[in-house]
Amino acid sequence: MGYLDSILFAILLIIGFGYFFINIKKITRNINLGTPINRKDNPKARSKNMAMIALGQSKMVKRPVAGILHIIVYAGFIIINIELLEIIIDGLFGTHRVFAFLGTFYNILIASFEILALLVLVAVFAFWIRRNSIKLKRFIHKDLNGFPKKDANYILYFEVVLMSLFLLMNASDLHLQNIPGGFSHFIKAGSFPVSQFIQPLFNGVSSELVMLLNELFWWLHIIGILIFMNYLYYSKHLHILLAFPNTYFADLNAKGQLSNLESVTNEVKLMMDPNADPYATPVVDANVVPSKFGASDIQDLNWVQLLNAYTCTECGRCTSSCPANLTGKKLSPRKIMMDTRDRIEEVGKNIDANKGIFVPDNKSLLNDYITPEELWACTSCNACVEECPVNISPLSIIIDLRRYLVMEQSAAPNSLNTMMTNIENNGAPWQYNQQDRLNWKNE
Amino acid sequence: MSEVLIVPTMAEMLSQGKQPEVLFWVGCAGSFDDRAKKITKAFVRILNRANVSFAVLGTEESCSGDPAKRAGNEFLFQMQAMTNIEVLNGYEIKKIVTACPHCFNTLKNEYPELGGKYEVLHHTEFLKSLLDDGRLTIEGGQFKGKRITFHDPCYLGRANNVYEAPRDLIKKLDVELVEMKRSRANGLCCGAGGAQMFKDAEPGNKEINIERTEDALETKPDIIAAGCPFCNTMMTDGIKNKEKEGQVKIMDIAELIANAQDL
Numbered sequence: 001m002g003y004l005d006s007i008l009f010a011i012l013l014i015i016g017f018g019y020f021f022i023n024i025k026k027i028t029r030n031i032n033l034g035t036p037i038n039r040k041d042n043p044k045a046r047s048k049n050m051a052m053i054a055l056g057q058s059k060m061v062k063r064p065v066a067g068i069l070h071i072i073v074y075a076g077f078i079i080i081n082i083e084l085l086e087i088i089i090d091g092l093f094g095t096h097r098v099f100a101f102l103g104t105f106y107n108i109l110i111a112s113f114e115i116l117a118l119l120v121l122v123a124v125f126a127f128w129i130r131r132n133s134i135k136l137k138r139f140i141h142k143d144l145n146g147f148p149k150k151d152a153n154y155i156l157y158f159e160v161v162l163m164s165l166f167l168l169m170n171a172s173d174l175h176l177q178n179i180p181g182g183f184s185h186f187i188k189a190g191s192f193p194v195s196q197f198i199q200p201l202f203n204g205v206s207s208e209l210v211m212l213l214n215e216l217f218w219w220l221h222i223i224g225i226l227i228f229m230n231y232l233y234y235s236k237h238l239h240i241l242l243a244f245p246n247t248y249f250a251d252l253n254a255k256g257q258l259s260n261l262e263s264v265t266n267e268v269k270l271m272m273d274p275n276a277d278p279y280a281t282p283v284v285d286a287n288v289v290p291s292k293f294g295a296s297d298i299q300d301l302n303w304v305q306l307l308n309a310y311t312c313t314e315c316g317r318c319t320s321s322c323p324a325n326l327t328g329k330k331l332s333p334r335k336i337m338m339d340t341r342d343r344i345e346e347v348g349k350n351i352d353a354n355k356g357i358f359v360p361d362n363k364s365l366l367n368d369y370i371t372p373e374e375l376w377a378c379t380s381c382n383a384c385v386e387e388c389p390v391n392i393s394p395l396s397i398i399i400d401l402r403r404y405l406v407m408e409q410s411a412a413p414n415s416l417n418t419m420m421t422n423i424e425n426n427g428a429p430w431q432y433n434q435q436d437r438l439n440w441k442n443e
Numbered sequence: 444m445s446e447v448l449i450v451p452t453m454a455e456m457l458s459q460g461k462q463p464e465v466l467f468w469v470g471c472a473g474s475f476d477d478r479a480k481k482i483t484k485a486f487v488r489i490l491n492r493a494n495v496s497f498a499v500l501g502t503e504e505s506c507s508g509d510p511a512k513r514a515g516n517e518f519l520f521q522m523q524a525m526t527n528i529e530v531l532n533g534y535e536i537k538k539i540v541t542a543c544p545h546c547f548n549t550l551k552n553e554y555p556e557l558g559g560k561y562e563v564l565h566h567t568e569f570l571k572s573l574l575d576d577g578r579l580t581i582e583g584g585q586f587k588g589k590r591i592t593f594h595d596p597c598y599l600g601r602a603n604n605v606y607e608a609p610r611d612l613i614k615k616l617d618v619e620l621v622e623m624k625r626s627r628a629n630g631l632c633c634g635a636g637g638a639q640m641f642k643d644a645e646p647g648n649k650e651i652n653i654e655r656t657e658d659a660l661e662t663k664p665d666i667i668a669a670g671c672p673f674c675n676t677m678m679t680d681g682i683k684n685k686e687k688e689g690q691v692k693i694m695d696i697a698e699l700i701a702n703a704q705d706l
Contacts, residue, residue: 253552254548254551254552254602254603254604255601256548256552256601256602256603257548257553257602258512258513260517260521260553260556261517261521264518265521267518268518268522268525269525271522272522272525293518294515294517321631323631323632323634323651324645324647324651326631326654327644327647327648327649327650327651327653327654328647328648328649329647330645330646331645376642376645377645377647378637379597379635379636379637379639379651380513380636380637380638381597381601381631381632381636381637382597382602383631383632385601386628386629399513399515402515403516403517405515406514406516407515407516407517407518412515412516413642413643415641416514416641416642418641419510419511419514419641419642420510420511420516423506423510423523427471427505427506427523428471428474428475428505428506429471429510429640430475430476432471432474432475434502436474437469437475437501437502437504438450438452438474438499438501439474440469440473440474440480440483440484441448
């Protein structure tokens with residue numbers, strides 16, 4: 001490769017990575033729109049979760065077919081990216097297979113990349129069949145109508161193109177390496193168990209043209225990767241990065257434990273304090289915004305819930321195990337996460353358009369995206385939380401939105417209001433007198 | 444029934460200067476619901492048989508606040524919680540057992556932050572510990588050889604990872620324990636959780652308890668074992684809907700153990 005190529009390549013890299021980092025910054029800012037919550041305790045348990053669940057894919061394999069296919073694509077993705085390092089160095093310095101000096105080890109590496117690339121192609125094909133031909137219920141669910149369905153396929157096509165280019169690149173390289181007496185700078189290096197079968201494609205083609213094609217494949221491959229990297233932000237595919245922090249910062253408590261609202265604790269303590277002066281003038285701090293109970297919009301959710309939304313891959317395992325959704329109710333835990341992300345993006349764009357300040361748009365996550373009907377259908381059974389391969393909790397968002405409906409708007413269904421009135425009046429969800437609590441003993 | 448159940452209250456215990464080994468938290472369903480009261484009594488019979496020193500709060504007990512919390516009413520929940528904690532701490536309670544997974548979860552996980560720190564056990568865990576300590580023996584009796592499937596309550600299973608204690612107890616009855624296609628961590632909710640018990644379901648094409656009852660009936664059981672008064676109600680309704688109440692019984696694990704020994 002010439003001098004000019006190297007410069008062009010460097011510029012491409014800078015643009016690709018530059019744009020990527022701009023988007024990462026945007027995601028970070030948006031996640032920080034959420035309220036604080038301490039998830040830095042117990043780093044040991046958190047690291048273990050990340051190692052087991054994100055790196056080790058332990059929850060993916062609970063559904064073995066999808067799990068194993070996913071591991072292939074995931075391993076392929078990570079391992080083939082080692083090869084990317086060589087590709088980038090070759091591109092920047094005009095070298096050819098700069099790691100070839102590793103000898104046998106290099107051959108093993110290249111051979112395993114090739115086999116993985118082939119396996120990835122097979123897995124991606126199976127994924128495509130599952131989505132488009134077998135039409136698994138969770139993939140044709142109405143949650144995914146429109147862009148999300150296309151997005152999922154785009155990712156698969158991307159993988160096919162990238163893996164094919166990688167193999168074509170190797171095949172043309174091998175062809176040039178094999179030209180008797182050597183050709184240009186194509187030294188013999190690497191072992192090509194897969195692309196050796198593609199190589200015959202170039203038989204009878206002039207060596208100059210093959211070299212040109214080789215360069216073309218090389219360029220398309222690296223450009224493809226840069227585009228893919230930048231497509232992440234717009235797609236459901238951010239999980240390849242965010243699964244790691246998401247599993248690290250996930251709730252460590254028992255699944256049944258809902259947070260106790262501290263703002264409520266303070267109020268209740270004051271109410272129950274016999275020494276509190278009911279006529280005292282409340283101390284008002286002008287700088288403190290009066291706390292809102294529950295959440296009606298994304299700024300009321302905590303940052304981990306927002307991270308959850310960006311991490312969601314829309315796989316729909318949650319929805320496919322949700323008792324409400326299974327019985328035809330509107331609630332879909334996956335939609336809760338997708339709606340949350342859509343609303344974060346909307347708020348983010350609003351902030352971008354208004355020089356860093358959010359200008360109220362008369363919309364909110366509650367009602368405009370998620371309806372009370374969906375929220376009230378939840379049985380809080382934790383099936384969605386259990387199912388999520390990356391420890392997202394749709395339930396925590398549902399509960400926070402319910403809290404707003406009940407505590408800020410008194411908008412619970414009537415039957416629930418009756419239940420709550422009963423608890424207030426007689427300490428049971430039904431209308432029984434507390435004095436009768438032990439009557440069963442003598443019945 | 445003219446049976447004599449020994450059910451001391453904490454107040455009575457205190458007046459005699461005694462502290463029981465464990466507090467039995469009966470819960471609202473266990474106190475008032477006709478079906479659940481039978482579970483409460485069955486559990487008490489076992490406690491009496493095993494000579495467990497226990498007490499109840501009686502009229503000093505109040506709703507744990509679980510349905511209010513799950514409905515979103517954090518105020519009401521915390522008021523209930525703090526009132527209960529005052530009573531429990533007043534009696535210096537250390538250990539609580541309850542036959543309701545909802546009370547169990549709330550007392551165990553949500554009370555500590557509000558000042559109520561106790562060792563909380565589901566009745567199946569407690570019975571298992573009695574069994575392990577040799578204080579309780581379990582025989583199959585009338586249930587020997589029956590086909591029993593166990594429905595995991597969400598707030599016992601997924602919420603708190605208790606899957607084995609109820610199964611260990613059932614196996615002691617010399618029965619054939621069959622698993623539903625969705626069980627343990629994959630168990631399907633009965634439809635009552637998250638305050639659903641107290642409201643009508645949203646529009647859909649099926650009731651959740653029917654879906655779950657179908658899971659259970661697929662195993663062709665003689666008995667569906669439950670560990671939660673609400674699941675019990677939902678499954679009983681499901682069985683009625685399927686017109687199988689003649690063939691299939693819904694029983695709490697405490698009832699299975701008590702009835703097997705004709706307690």
